[in-house]
Amino acid sequence: xxxxxxxxxxxxxQDALSGRWVVLAPERAKRPLGLSNxxxxxxxNVERAxxxxxxxxxxxxxxxxxxxxxxxxxxxxxxVFPNKFPAVRPIAPDTHGLTQRxxxxxxxxxGVHEVVIEGRAHETEPTALPDDVYTRVLIAYRERIxxxxxxxxxxxxSVFKNVGAEAGAxxxxxxxxxxxxxxxxxxxxxxxxxxxxxxxxxxWCAYCRMLVGTGGRKPPRFVAExxxxxxxxxxxxxxxxxxxVLPKEHASHYETITDSQALDLARLLKRVLTALDAAAGMPAxxxxxxxxxxxxxxxxxxxxxxxxxxRTARAAGYEFGTGVFINTVMPEKAAAELxxxxxAGL
Amino acid sequence: xxxxxxxxxxxxxQDALSGRWVVLAPERAKRPLGLSNxxxxxxxNVERAxxxxxxxxxxxxxxxxxxxxxxxxxxxxxxVFPNKFPAVRPIAPDTHGLTQRxxxxxxxxxGVHEVVIEGRAHETEPTALPDDVYTRVLIAYRERIxxxxxxxxxxxxSVFKNVGAEAGAxxxxxxxxxxxxxxxxxxxxxxxxxxxxxxxxxxWCAYCRMLVGTGGRKPPRFVAExxxxxxxxxxxxxxxxxxxVLPKEHASHYETITDSQALDLARLLKRVLTALDAAAGMPAxxxxxxxxxxxxxxxxxxxxxxxxxxRTARAAGYEFGTGVFINTVMPEKAAAELxxxxxAGL
Numbered sequence: 001x002x003x004x005x006x007x008x009x010x011x012x013x014q015d016a017l018s019g020r021w022v023v024l025a026p027e028r029a030k031r032p033l034g035l036s037n038x039x040x041x042x043x044x045n046v047e048r049a050x051x052x053x054x055x056x057x058x059x060x061x062x063x064x065x066x067x068x069x070x071x072x073x074x075x076x077x078x079x080v081f082p083n084k085f086p087a088v089r090p091i092a093p094d095t096h097g098l099t100q101r102x103x104x105x106x107x108x109x110x111g112v113h114e115v116v117i118e119g120r121a122h123e124t125e126p127t128a129l130p131d132d133v134y135t136r137v138l139i140a141y142r143e144r145i146x147x148x149x150x151x152x153x154x155x156x157x158s159v160f161k162n163v164g165a166e167a168g169a170x171x172x173x174x175x176x177x178x179x180x181x182x183x184x185x186x187x188x189x190x191x192x193x194x195x196x197x198x199x200x201x202x203x204w205c206a207y208c209r210m211l212v213g214t215g216g217r218k219p220p221r222f223v224a225e226x227x228x229x230x231x232x233x234x235x236x237x238x239x240x241x242x243x244x245v246l247p248k249e250h251a252s253h254y255e256t257i258t259d260s261q262a263l264d265l266a267r268l269l270k271r272v273l274t275a276l277d278a279a280a281g282m283p284a285x286x287x288x289x290x291x292x293x294x295x296x297x298x299x300x301x302x303x304x305x306x307x308x309x310x311r312t313a314r315a316a317g318y319e320f321g322t323g324v325f326i327n328t329v330m331p332e333k334a335a336a337e338l339x340x341x342x343x344a345g346l
Numbered sequence: 347x348x349x350x351x352x353x354x355x356x357x358x359x360q361d362a363l364s365g366r367w368v369v370l371a372p373e374r375a376k377r378p379l380g381l382s383n384x385x386x387x388x389x390x391n392v393e394r395a396x397x398x399x400x401x402x403x404x405x406x407x408x409x410x411x412x413x414x415x416x417x418x419x420x421x422x423x424x425x426v427f428p429n430k431f432p433a434v435r436p437i438a439p440d441t442h443g444l445t446q447r448x449x450x451x452x453x454x455x456x457g458v459h460e461v462v463i464e465g466r467a468h469e470t471e472p473t474a475l476p477d478d479v480y481t482r483v484l485i486a487y488r489e490r491i492x493x494x495x496x497x498x499x500x501x502x503x504s505v506f507k508n509v510g511a512e513a514g515a516x517x518x519x520x521x522x523x524x525x526x527x528x529x530x531x532x533x534x535x536x537x538x539x540x541x542x543x544x545x546x547x548x549x550w551c552a553y554c555r556m557l558v559g560t561g562g563r564k565p566p567r568f569v570a571e572x573x574x575x576x577x578x579x580x581x582x583x584x585x586x587x588x589x590x591v592l593p594k595e596h597a598s599h600y601e602t603i604t605d606s607q608a609l610d611l612a613r614l615l616k617r618v619l620t621a622l623d624a625a626a627g628m629p630a631x632x633x634x635x636x637x638x639x640x641x642x643x644x645x646x647x648x649x650x651x652x653x654x655x656x657r658t659a660r661a662a663g664y665e666f667g668t669g670v671f672i673n674t675v676m677p678e679k680a681a682a683e684l685x686x687x688x689x690a691g692l
């Protein structure tokens with residue numbers, strides 16, 4: 001039996017690296033939604049009377065820790081500053097340290113929570129972001145990871161983006177966030193362990209293998225590519241139309257991305273996000289970076305990537321109770337639809 | 347430093363059994379929500395013109411696989427039938443089997459997905475369910491786990507409940523669901539492994555230890571108790587006002603619950619769900635059962651429990667990207683508020 005033989009039959013699939021099972025249940029897409037049910041996949045942006053992320057409101061936000069000037073006399077095009085309502089915050093170094101007592105392990109919430117403002121214009125759609133601005137955003141990620149990596153109390157920087165209220169965004173003006181933590185987050189730790197196990201067993205980077213097609217063909221569930229990057233739907237996606245973006249050349253650390261690779265990636269992201277809107281009807285979505293922990297040497301087994309997770313369904317009791325997600329769109333079908341909707345590259 | 351010393355300071359806490367880190371960020375509760383933002387915590391029920399779960403609509407649903415008659419001449423008080431839009435379904439036994447190829451592990455989606463109708467009356471609030479009906483629901487869980495356990499292709503039965511649209515419910519009439527799968531779900535597998543490791547290390551059941559207070563006091567983060575069960579807020583909750591319900595006597599398998607224990611549990615659940623509504627403002631919520639896999643012997647290290655997870659915040663890019671949840675209410679504070687709101691027992 002191969003994945004595509006029986007498109008309407010449910011399948012359980014396991015992601016080889018995280019060990020995570022998912023349920024692929026195309027039949028369940030036929031389920032009627034209740035009369036008053038909010039369609040969970042429609043993107044709704046949260047607008048405020050005055051946008052504190054627009055130029056002129058700089059004093060409303062904490063002072064910036066990074067800024068990328070635009071061309072000519074533009075003071076900034078991308079700004080990074082501490083989140084005003086942080087999940088974590090820097091604290092005095094001497095209060096840092098693990099407390100372990102019976103089944104309790106706790107760390108004071110030392111960390112860094114920052115917001116990356118993507119452009120001066122009040123854009124709400126990533127696909128509308130000019131190439132040079134999007135490139136500077138991707139460079140800002142790199143620079144913040146490098147800078148934060150110098151603090152030895154921090155082990156990991158998670159970069160993520162929420163688009164639409166359903167995806168957790170509380171501000172419309174395009175922005176990303178990053179949270180630096182004194183531990184490697186749960187899912188990344190599992191992925192790293194799985195990738196290392198796979199590499200020991202086969203000698204391959206499991207991600208490099210995902211990018212290889214057989215007989216000169218594109219890799220399975222191919223969506224799009226640029227000169228340096230490939231986009232696929234993963235084998236065991238948690239979300240309908242989920243996509244992974246990976247560099248073609250093996251690289252474990254996002255920080256190694258060059259300026260020209262960032263431009264290439266920005267253009268590709270705009271193409272696949274355009275395809276996502278067309279194929280899945282403008283869903284709210286998140287994307288997030290999975291990269292190697294801070295201050296680690298280059299890893300032959302790990303391969304940084306960006307995961308794009310449309311919020312096409314609501315996670316409910318089964319998902320939160322088991323960690324197993326139900327996805328009603330087979331990734332083979334999602335990839336075909338996305339592929340057909342990707343605009344031509346430059 | 348102890349958990350309660352610094353209530354407004356963020357903390358990272360790790361659940362000792364699952365290894366899952368969470369961020370406890372009380373300050374983040376002050377974050378303003380956008381003007382047009384839907385309050386994610388308000389419970390909204392999805393009503394239909396004609397409820398297919400009410401008496402008289404039995405023909406609209408698949409034939410029942412289990413029914414508990416009510417007193418006197420009531421034909422049923424609790425009904426269980428296959429989900430009309432299943433995530434998984436029974437298939438011919440000869441097509442069952444694991445396919446493994448490179449990084450792909452897949453199983454045909456063999457399984458069972460059932461709906462448990464909780465009472466004849468069109469109730470939408472679990473706290474309004476009469477004790478005898480709620481008891482029959484809890485007994486129905488037991489009976490279905492026992493019956494499904496006879497099928498050797500199935501490894502696990504997940505029982506869960508979605509209340510409110512935000513928690514994934516698409517029908518208002520009170521009901522639970524169960525999904526039986528040919529594997530042990532991700533989160534349960536991790537919890538089992540953690541509990542076994544803990545037991546080997548300390549000789550204790552880690553859950554039994556959670557139920558013990560020091561110096562004759564109640565256990566930490568105590569919420570409520572009945573003669574047979576205890577409710578606590580866990581040390582590292584993913585959700586604000588999250589509660590765990592555990593039997594006082596060690597038991598690894600939910601199937602061992604007696605009828606009188608089911609009544610005791612039903613009454614306690616109604617009390618703590620009443621407290622949840624009062625303390626957290628009628629949130630949408632899920633609850634789900636964590637119990638030992640099917641056909642396993644009694645386990646000294648595992649302890650079945652019910653996790654109640656209010657949907658007080660939307661999981662966003664950080665949560666889905668890292669598995670790390672941000673929770674703005676410290677469990678010590680949540681437990682105190684819940685405790686104060688629990689109505690007296692019978």
